[in-house]
Amino acid sequence: MHMVVMAGGSGTRFWPASRKDRPKQFLNISGKEPMLVETCNRLHPLARDEEIIIVLGENHLKQAQDLLEGRKVHFLAEPIGRNTAPCIGFGAIYASHLGCKGPVAFLPADHYIGKPGAFTGNLRDALDIADSGAIVTLGIVPTRPDTGYGYIRKSKHQDNRAYRVEAFVEKPDLHRAEQYLVSGEYLWNAGIFVATPETIMREIKRHLPKVFEGLERIRRALDTPRFQEEVLNVYEGLESISFDYGIMEKTREPVYVVPSDCGWSDVGSWESLFVLRSEEHDKDSNLAEGETILVDCAENFVSSRNGRMVACLGLKRCLVVDTQDALLVADLGRSQDVREIIRRLEINGIKHLL
Amino acid sequence: MHMVVMAGGSGTRFWPASRKDRPKQFLNISGKEPMLVETCNRLHPLARDEEIIIVLGENHLKQAQDLLEGRKVHFLAEPIGRNTAPCIGFGAIYASHLGCKGPVAFLPADHYIGKPGAFTGNLRDALDIADSGAIVTLGIVPTRPDTGYGYIRKSKHQDNRAYRVEAFVEKPDLHRAEQYLVSGEYLWNAGIFVATPETIMREIKRHLPKVFEGLERIRRALDTPRFQEEVLNVYEGLESISFDYGIMEKTREPVYVVPSDCGWSDVGSWESLFVLRSEEHDKDSNLAEGETILVDCAENFVSSRNGRMVACLGLKRCLVVDTQDALLVADLGRSQDVREIIRRLEINGIKHLL
Numbered sequence: 001m002h003m004v005v006m007a008g009g010s011g012t013r014f015w016p017a018s019r020k021d022r023p024k025q026f027l028n029i030s031g032k033e034p035m036l037v038e039t040c041n042r043l044h045p046l047a048r049d050e051e052i053i054i055v056l057g058e059n060h061l062k063q064a065q066d067l068l069e070g071r072k073v074h075f076l077a078e079p080i081g082r083n084t085a086p087c088i089g090f091g092a093i094y095a096s097h098l099g100c101k102g103p104v105a106f107l108p109a110d111h112y113i114g115k116p117g118a119f120t121g122n123l124r125d126a127l128d129i130a131d132s133g134a135i136v137t138l139g140i141v142p143t144r145p146d147t148g149y150g151y152i153r154k155s156k157h158q159d160n161r162a163y164r165v166e167a168f169v170e171k172p173d174l175h176r177a178e179q180y181l182v183s184g185e186y187l188w189n190a191g192i193f194v195a196t197p198e199t200i201m202r203e204i205k206r207h208l209p210k211v212f213e214g215l216e217r218i219r220r221a222l223d224t225p226r227f228q229e230e231v232l233n234v235y236e237g238l239e240s241i242s243f244d245y246g247i248m249e250k251t252r253e254p255v256y257v258v259p260s261d262c263g264w265s266d267v268g269s270w271e272s273l274f275v276l277r278s279e280e281h282d283k284d285s286n287l288a289e290g291e292t293i294l295v296d297c298a299e300n301f302v303s304s305r306n307g308r309m310v311a312c313l314g315l316k317r318c319l320v321v322d323t324q325d326a327l328l329v330a331d332l333g334r335s336q337d338v339r340e341i342i343r344r345l346e347i348n349g350i351k352h353l354l
Numbered sequence: 355m356h357m358v359v360m361a362g363g364s365g366t367r368f369w370p371a372s373r374k375d376r377p378k379q380f381l382n383i384s385g386k387e388p389m390l391v392e393t394c395n396r397l398h399p400l401a402r403d404e405e406i407i408i409v410l411g412e413n414h415l416k417q418a419q420d421l422l423e424g425r426k427v428h429f430l431a432e433p434i435g436r437n438t439a440p441c442i443g444f445g446a447i448y449a450s451h452l453g454c455k456g457p458v459a460f461l462p463a464d465h466y467i468g469k470p471g472a473f474t475g476n477l478r479d480a481l482d483i484a485d486s487g488a489i490v491t492l493g494i495v496p497t498r499p500d501t502g503y504g505y506i507r508k509s510k511h512q513d514n515r516a517y518r519v520e521a522f523v524e525k526p527d528l529h530r531a532e533q534y535l536v537s538g539e540y541l542w543n544a545g546i547f548v549a550t551p552e553t554i555m556r557e558i559k560r561h562l563p564k565v566f567e568g569l570e571r572i573r574r575a576l577d578t579p580r581f582q583e584e585v586l587n588v589y590e591g592l593e594s595i596s597f598d599y600g601i602m603e604k605t606r607e608p609v610y611v612v613p614s615d616c617g618w619s620d621v622g623s624w625e626s627l628f629v630l631r632s633e634e635h636d637k638d639s640n641l642a643e644g645e646t647i648l649v650d651c652a653e654n655f656v657s658s659r660n661g662r663m664v665a666c667l668g669l670k671r672c673l674v675v676d677t678q679d680a681l682l683v684a685d686l687g688r689s690q691d692v693r694e695i696i697r698r699l700e701i702n703g704i705k706h707l708l
Contacts, residue, residue, distance in 0.1 A: 314685035
């Protein structure tokens, strides 16, 4: 089975560990392996390396190749990021080109999955259902009234071994998110889709005809010397649009959702990583990695991966991330606001730290 | 007039900026010049460089010579620290040796003086009084009920243009410190003494006869090739004892105190330095030096002197000190407990950071 791993993000949420040229999917933020490598490994029960296509920014290609050296995964470089609709289309035509006849799973490279076995089981179900030509998505069973995710409203009753998607819903306010959680009818949209390349291209043709035209130009250039040039030409003219907004919210075809209770997280902030890695917390609920000394500290996330000694005294719920050239000290509960630091760096023209 | 600057301390209170081989007096903690240099400069209205004797640890001699390169101050190296009584005695015999006939001031190298003019004025008064053979001390007019300092009880009425010292008092508890403050009869003991070398040696002979013998052996070796060897031999056998405890609390001679309102601080912690440097605080009461970005931060002390960017987000009353090989992040109010970090470093055998 073919898998398209979308590794195009250039997130800044893990600054100072993440940078423009070293986004989250290339980081080992879980303390194990870089997220991209973990994502590929997680797919092994379903796909061999030869069946994995990684779509990513051209500027990150070398880095990804180094991380996965010696492995037979395919790399597909986008010269410019144009959001997920072109990315999924590009992946789809490349999967066809590789001889894929059945459904393909499209999934982000920078998500955390706590229960990989459950995840691949659900993905296998989705692939089975998508074989008939439907679009299937994985919906994460919510564990809290999160206001940071989009939701999927599912049908009350199962249909075709899954649920029908009744609606894709924007990020709700807390009150609504609480209602969603209690109702049991809503799932988190994790941006994981399964469909055959034919289905993907048919939907893109219907709802994003200009994107379709561009992708067809790329398809015709496959295996020719002008491939790279054509990709660049097409991408320069493409609109930037998400698959959710451009296709999923507009399609008139039935869409299915497989509920998944797989310990998923999009790891959107240092704080969410801190929570995810709770098994590594010490008796005072600190998460410390690298050379650290903690005295009278509780509930802190202290990361020293650069060999420097980080000593903490009397801290509570602080985030300390030490890197070679930059240090972040923050209220852990404010870690999602690290973008404000990025903004200041931009304003002050401190480009080498972006 | 001769001055003996006591630079023998090996404080650890400013870790990670201070280390065993780079104690506080060699640091530019005020953001201006190293404390030792500031101490020498402050004495200029009263003494030329040739009249300044710096007593310090042998291991710090090179460092001090570098700091004061090209200046004619004298350096007197102690092979082992034996507290202030031997140090003051050593300084006294060396001042005599340099031809000093009048009183000498003995003062620590690592104190902060906010009003240098007031300070040198008071010191001049003390030197005048000491000319008659008395021991005179500068007593700092207290500004708060501090429990970290020893106190001096002065006479109600002036005598000989100063006050008589009625008692040296140990560090009080808060209740007592408040009484001291209200009474107006108590001053802080800053460890600053003025007396002629003859008076110093007479008192040492009376109360610390073994120290006196040792110092006389050193005196006889002055200007001989065996000077350094003799200093080492003597110091190895000397007891470690403070001038306060060994002499001042025991002397039967009258002791005078000149009250001084000179903005003095012994700068005993990062927090006290933060308070001292309040003029440099930003509008949110942060003190930031070096490459820093502060977002939604108030009342923090952030020091980046090593060229690394230190970004802070949502912090209140935190201390962040970044150095080449170690970083401290602490609750600012706990900064006096940095010794606990030192203790952990010692326990873990991390000697290169001590």
